[in-house]
Amino acid sequence: MNTTELPDIKLLQLFDLLYDVRSVTRVAEQLGQSQPTISIWLGRLREHLQDPLFIRTPGGMAPTPQADALIGACREILESLRRFSAWEIAFDPATAQRRFRICMTDASHVTLLPRLLAHMRAQAPGIRLEAARIDGNTERALESGEADLAIGYVPWLGGGIYQQQLYEQDWVCLSNRHHPRLRAKLSAKQYRAEGHVTIAAGTGAQLLDQALAREQVERRVVLELPGFLGLGAIIQTTDLIATLPRHIGETLARVNDLAVHTCPIPVDGFAVRQHWHARYHHEAGNRWLRGVVSQLFGAR
Template identity: 30%
Template structure:
């Protein structure tokens, strides 16, 4: 009978404060004392008890001399009620205070592949030292969905170029990316200063997530009345560099990524002979995250770690 009664209760229709009153009455054994402990009037406590009795279809407490004695049902549920209240208090406490060394939480970051490659290693090294139980998920989110996913809490942060956002989305610069040119180690241009003429005459790989359209460097070339031959258009820089290692094609890519790939071997990098504006990379989050100490802590870690891998 008790199990059936409990199943019939719809939690969404129950005021959880009623269980705080239940616990106080059970502990004090008296409505007046319970009211004093809760800083409520005695009629308010009596009304709460009446609502609980209706919910459980049981008196819960019965008169016993000057006090109130729990019924068998009240005795059966008191430990579960207290355990649930303690869990809620712990959850609220964790929301107000965040201890990185002891915390266990999953955070989600939307980032492009270049940011993953350059930023995740130093960030994870730092997190493993300061918050070893933290988990970080890095996702690829289309730019058109970024605001919506931040608003709905599907992602906690996003790292991307400067984008138009609404007033609910806050952002802060992580740093600036400059561009470089990569080629295979025995390319005929290795060892020479890469000139505008060399660059315009060479064949290129264009990396873009879009199906069509020019790259940043193409806009700079067009302002000079020049264009270049695109032999391959692909979606990520790693694939482009693997092709460049085996061909005479050039790849224009972010300098921080190019430096790390040059250290891995197989390519040489040189400055881009074009004046292009540095690409600002920003960290984005929803303003409601400002009330979450854990998210604000992670934001600070990213603001400190990620600019180190960006080019000056």
């Protein structure tokens, strides 16, 4: 046997079919080739394996003992190649047992995660979700596969990262619905005069800071929080106001019965996107997860 090179896959397919049908004519028909071509391929396979493999008899092409010994290995190879070719469509959410880790801000824990979790529990009960922070380690985590997706405003991610826009964000202000000094519209003058709660977290916070500096607005900060946890209750029970992206703002307003005001300071908006590494662009589970996120949160 020639051990310096592997047989062409079409020769293995020929071997598999001829072993079953015992007819060069029928093999040619099933492979869509001419009989002379099949005869040439059979000659190559015989030379490679150094055996006649099939002998012409009145009952058809009868396999030799060497062919009998090799057919099992041939079919294992073909089946492995079929599995190899079909790997990317093998993900079945209904039966999959898998962990997906998604990097997101704590605002997304409030706005996106409940809906995503509900979808997963209904459509993919064996899936485990993990929420991780967006930070300086996010790009490395996506590349290594430690994280599957990053969802948010992450403009610093570098090369090798795919992205898909989900929705646009602008900025709003929240206040107690019964605020003693605010009516339907919040003016720039009132914005400067009122006490503020600021949020240190959030990937869009730098856009707000840049806008305040550009407009020369210095807020009277009464409370600084590391994240959005507790913000709704604080606004509901005080006369403080908060400036934050619309999605999390409107979500907190619904839950805590707060007033939503157009932000009187012009702040640059941003797009929330999902990000993934090129290494996992064609991986079936990652593709399914991205499709779910796009379906649930993509712009209509």
